[in-house]
Amino acid sequence: MSKGIFFVLLVLIIGLGSVYSYVFAYVENEGNSVSDHIKPPHQLIVTVKKGDTLWSIASQVNKKGVDLYKMIYYIKKTNGLKDHLIYPGQQLVIPEIS
Template sequence: MSALALPVPEIAPVSARRRHLVAVPAFAPGAPSIPSVLPAERPRSVPAVSPDSDRQVSSHPARSAEGRLRLTVRGQIVLSVLALVVAAGIGSLLGLALPADEALPSEVATVTVGPGESLWGIAQQAAGPGEDVRVVIDQIMTLNSLADSTVHAGQQLSIPVEG
């Protein structure tokens, strides 16, 4: 069998339906031939002019009534990826502009860790009034090159002096 692109006979006027291909049996010798006439092109819609305004009204199916374009799924994905790239670029520029760490204190004191003491307790004693204890813990860990907040009894720690 072979297939020819023949228009499907329209039963009712349907403007939004697409025409489909119809399977036609193969031509056998002696079979009546079908004339090789190409179907006429569908007339394209011409933008109409609204009677009460000088603006043209678009009848393009991809445009909504407000005149905005609809995006395909691929277009939405591309737009999302582009937005993420722009956000990452802005974030990295802001990260370079803002200082990452506070400066280390200029004066330090040495403290010996007692039994049962924690880094939090030592930082609370070293922190000034209104100073965030978490910042002091970070400073102590940086000054002493500590990987975590575990301290042992008898360990010598450099702590920042308030003021």
């Protein structure tokens, strides 16, 4: 492979990586930090029951009409969940989202 082609490929890979990182960071935080949306003093603790899902819990506690995807994102972030798996008996902190 010539040096010119190698250089072009390297620039493309670095450029795409930068774009991906920027988009991922923006989407994850929706342009704001998590702390901009969560009010720590007002938290509810929910104990997971058999058959509960993050969607069902978010639906039950969502009194302000916050987008459920956003609500689930902040529940996961607050509780350090890496995926949507929750278990009966598990306690989840439900942040109040502005």
